[in-house]
Amino acid sequence: MTTTTARPPTAGPGPERDERVGQHARLGAILRRPEVGALVAALLIFCYFSFSTTAFAQPSGASTWVFTSSSFAIMAVAVGLLMIGGEFDLSAGAMTGTTGLVTGIMMTHYEMNVWVSVATSLVIALAIGFLNGLLVMKTGLPSFIVTLGTFFVLRGLNLAVTKQIIHQVSVVDFQSASGYAAGNKVFGSFLRFDLGWLPWVSLPNTKNLTIYAATWWAIAFVLAATWALQRTRAGNWIFAVGGAQQSSRQVGVPVFRTKIGLFMTTAFAGWIVGMLTLFKTTTAQSTTGIGAEFIYIICAVVGGCLLTGGYGSAIGAALGALIYGMVGQGIVYAGWDSDWLYAVLGVMLLGAVMVNNWVKTRAERVR
C-alpha cells in the first residue's frame, strides 16, 4: 500500500448543477424584467410629490390619484397586452365613451334594466373589438391605421347618434333606472379606510382614504393578465405573435384567434372603464375617452412594453398608469400649470422608448 501514490480524496464533479449560472444571474434576471424601470420611476415620483407637496401623501389626497391610476391601469394593461401581441388600438379611448353612452341611453331613453343595458354595451364593445381584429387580420393593414379609422367612427357616432336619439350630448339622471343600486355596487361603490394612524396625517379631515370599485377591478385585471401572460398557453402565444408572427404561424400558434382575442380583451377593458366612469360620475359625455388612447399607449410603453411587440408585462403597464395618475395629480397639488403634465409625459415616453429599445437590442444580441 505504501508504494501506491497517495491520491488526495478529491471530490468528483459536484451534483448536477450548472456552475456557469452564478448567483449574480438572479439579480440580473430581476433587473432585466420589463417593469423594473417603471417601478423605480414610480417610487421616485411618489417620494418627490410626497415631500414637495402637503396633500399628495395624505390619505384623502391620495384617493384622487389612486382612482385615476386605477381606471387608466385597466386600459393600459389591456393595451399593453395588445402591444405585446404586436398591435395598437387607437379606438380604446373612444370605446370607454361608447359603452357609457350605450348603457346610459338604454337606461334613460329606453328605460331598460341596468343589467340589460350593461350587458348590451358589453356585447357591442366585444363586437367592435372583434371587428377591429378581423379588419386588421383580413386586410393585413397596420392596426394603427385600422383602429384610427374605428376611433373616428366611434367618435363621430358617439356624438351623432346620441344627439339623434336624446337630442343632447350627454346622458344624465339614470339613478332611477331599475337595478341601479346593484349596478352602482359593482361599478360605482367605494370603501373608506381610516388611515389617521399614519404618522404624517396631521388634519382629521384628510385621514380617509377612499378606494373606488375601479381599484379592485384594476387589481383583478392586473393579476388575471399577469397570470395569463406568464402561465398560460394564451400568454405564450401573445408574446409569440408579437415577437415573430410568421414564425408563430409556422409552429402552429393560432395567430388569428390570439389577435382577435387581444382586440376583444381591449374592448372588454374599454367596457369596464366605461361602466366605472358612468357609475362614478353619474353622467355619460359624448366626448368621454377621446384623447386617452395615446395615454394608454404611453402608460404601457413607460411600463416596459415594446412598441414593436413581443416584450412587456401587465404589471409594468399598470405601473405606467400609476405614474401617469401620480404625475397628473402631483402637478395639481404642487400648484403648477396642469399643462406641464403633457410635457412630462412626452419626456417620459421618449426616455422609456429608448430604455426599452436598449433592452431589446441586448436581449436579441447574438453572442
Added chain:
Amino acid sequence: MTESEQLAGKAAQPSKQEEVEALRSGPALPPPGTAIIEVRDIGKSYGSVIALREVSTTVNAGEVTCVLGDNGAGKSTFIKILAGAHAHSDGEFLVDGEKRRFSSPREALSLGIATVYQDLAVVPLMPVWRNFFLGSELTRGWGPLRRLDIPRMKAITKSELAAMGIDLRDVEQPIGTLSGGERQCVAIARAVYFGARVLILDEPTAALGVRQSGVVLKYVAKARDRGLGVVFISHNPHHAYPVGDRFMLLRRGRSMGNFPKGEMTLDELVQMMAGGVELEQLSHELARQMPDSEVARELETDVAETIGPAEPLDPSDDSDEVSGASRS
C-alpha cells in the same frame, strides 16, 4: 428488441415520460431504409407559370436525401409541396406507400413531416424553452387553472438539447442570444422531439460560417442516425455531399436526376451543380465564334474557377479536359 421488451421498457418508465410520449403524435418510424416519402413525376404550376415538373425522388428512413439547386431552381416549390404548404398539380406524392395531397402544413405534420424553415420559426425575444414548446405547450390543471407546466418544459428542453449534443447554460435565455448554428440545432431538436419522421431542412447552412455549418451537419447526421428521413435542401454541394445518401438536382424547375451516393462523386456533383457541362459548351462556342471576345475569356475563367478546385482530387475524369480547354 422484441415488442414485449419494448412494452416492458415503456411500462418501466415514469408516468411523466409516458405522457410526453403520448404528446408526440403521428405514425411510428419505419425501419431504416424503408421509403417514407416517394414522389413520382411531381409537378407544380402557378397559373401559367410552371415552377416544377417531373421531379422524382424518395426519402428513406435513416437516410439523407439532398435536394440541390441554384436560386430559382424550384427548391422552395419542392419543399412547399413536401411540407404541405402547396398542393402539387401533377404526379404522385406517396407517404408510407399511400397517395396524398396535402392541403395544409398541419396535415403534413400529423404524418410526421416537419419542416425547419430558413428563418427557423423562432421568436428571438422568447426564452429557449418557450420557443422549444411554442404551439405545443405542456399544461397541467384544467379549466381556468390550466397552466403551463414550466418545470417540465424546461427539463425536457434541456435534456432534449443535451441529447443532440447542445449544452446550454440556461434555457431561460432569449433564443436570440444563441448563435446561428445553435438556433438551427434547437429548431432541429424541436422537430425531432415532436415526432418528426421526416425532417425537411431548408438551407440550414446557408447563413452560417464554416465551423457553424459543420456543427449543423453533425446534427443532421445525428437525426439520420436516430432513424429519421432527412430532406436536406442546399445550394452547396460541399455541405450536402458528406451527409447525403441520395442527391436530387434541380435546375429551372426540372430534375436533372436522382442519384444514390454510390453513383456520384463530389466532383461530379459540383460540376453538375455549377452547370459545368453547359458552361463549358458555351465557352467553346463563344471562343470559336468570337475568339477575342471579352465575354468568352471571362466565361473561360469562370469555367476554370467552378471546375478547377475539383482537379487535384480527380484528375482522371472529364474535368481534365475542361481545365485544359480553359487554359488554351
